[in-house]
Amino acid sequence: MRYNSIFDIIGPIMVGPSSSHTAGAARIGKTARDIFGRQPAKAEITLYGSFARTYRGHGTDIAIVGGILNLNADDENIVNSFNLAQKLGVDIQLKVVPEEPDHPNTARIKLTDEKGSLEIVGISLGGGKITITEIEGFKISLSGESPTLLVFHRDRFGAIAAVAKVLANNEINIGHMEVARKSKGDLALMVIETDQDLSVDIIGEVEQIDLVYKVALINP
Secondary structure (H helix, E strand, C coil): CCCCCCHHHHCCCCCCCCHHHHHHHHHHHHHHHHHHCCCCCEEEEEEEHHHHHHHHHHCHHHHHHHHHCCCCCCCHHHHHHHHHHHHHCCEEEEEEECCCCCCCEEEEEEEEECCEEEEEEEEEEECCEEEEEEECCEEEEECCCCCEEEEEEECCCCHHHHHHHHHHHCCCCEEEEEEEECCCCCEEEEEEEECCCCCHHHHHHHHCCCCEEEEEEECC
């Protein structure tokens, strides 16, 4: 096995016994919260494969709920995440599916409130690293290791160019970009990893583009 950094061996700073089942799980939950953009009223969590079979011993469910409540993996309050969710009025629904998915450490999270809903699928790779493989039915690959702009938009001519122009005008370099769409001319999603942090003003400029209907920012 090849390691990219020392953290792949010793793991991240965290509360809990496992970098994949605890720290990674917390990051999946927090990424869902970041994309949703606010505290949800309800969180439906489905654990698959190894997550489903060992979540009690590793605290996977506790970690995901903590992330959904905007707690980091090293926050000591994460062990009380279910009680905190109850105090905050967040309804937590947990389902386990022991059958193996494409990756053993897989979680599906659906967040809802009176304003709308969001559904994502994430996998934990070990060492606290994750990949988000699906957002609202769009098949993507999102690591969250760099500042990442998510742009939900209409699949029309000029949408990508308009977003790229805003970033260029603000001297933001694109490190990686991918676009997913459900069908030609339908809804689409840009996933843009940048080399620089993105300000609130830049996010506002992107939101003003005619073909854009939702923007989210994920910070590492």
